[in-house]
């Protein structure tokens with residue numbers, strides 16, 4: 001076992017209302033004067049203008065500004081190649097696609113990266129990986145954790161409810177991910193990093209204690225998702241953040257006619273997997289209930305047939321990745337749960 005690992009953590013973390021208006025100050029304090037801004041295409045222009053005004057106030061020159069509407073390796077490498085000379089920092093502003101593109105381009109350029117998410121729909125903004133497609137195929141590429149994480153809780157609170165539910169769904173998945181990790185240790189000798197597992201577990205408990213959709217609740221969710229990124233960095237793997245519930249969601253992405261938000265799929269799969277694992281079910285159901293997650297799913301139910309196919313395919317998504325789905329053929333149990341579980345009633349059609 002490797003026990004002497006070098007890890008990176010963000011040097012600056014600001015999670016509070018009004019943080020976006022202070023973005024320029026954060027760069028100025030770090031003595032960065034020239035930055036590239038990569039924002040989501042279609043992002044509310046007032047947010048872009050707030051960022052630009054703040055940078056201007058603090059004499060930070062935006063040497064390049066790009067709007068990104070996809071998350072591809074090709075785009076990230078092209079951006080990296082085009083960074084103007086003198087660039088000292090890269091800012092990613094908006095949703096997951098722009099942030100992953102900016103994170104990877106900054107990594108290639110060895111530039112400090114400021115992650116400024118405007119919604120908290122998953123834990124990707126602070127992870128040491130970028131989810132990009134390469135030649136049309138989705139890849140999870142290793143890169144650096146952001147140098148700075150700036151979450152304006154007032155901005156994130158304004159994001160649509162579905163993004164909030166998705167963020168909570170991705171957070172709660174740590175309950176089943178950690179259980180799968182421990183299972184993999186006992187059954188297949190997978191290396192468990194105790195500190196990362198503990199950290200990941202603790203983030204869920206912090207949020208569960210107060211799952212309210214207000215400024216403090218958004219702050220807790222942002223903190224928890226960020227710490228999950230750090231847990232991945234500490235363990236050098238995605239294990240603290242991702243288990244069989246993520247395998248099901250990834251498989252679903254390939255079979256479904258209409259993929260939904262990552263955390264909506266993952267949150268539902270987490271509940272399902274907890275039933276298979278025989279642990280955590282009540283806690284997971286309670287949190288998802290408290291934030292209105294199931295209301296969102298019932299308003300636009302999943303297809304039962306697609307989910308059964310996804311569960312069948314899930315163990316093949318990541319060969320050698322031991323989870324509860326490896327222990328037995330779970331398909332008959334899942335079919336039964338989808339038919340009879342009271343929490344999942346009206347969450348599936350067909």
Ligand SMILES: [Zn+2]
Nearest residue numbers: 122123170266
């Ligand atoms: Zn996730």
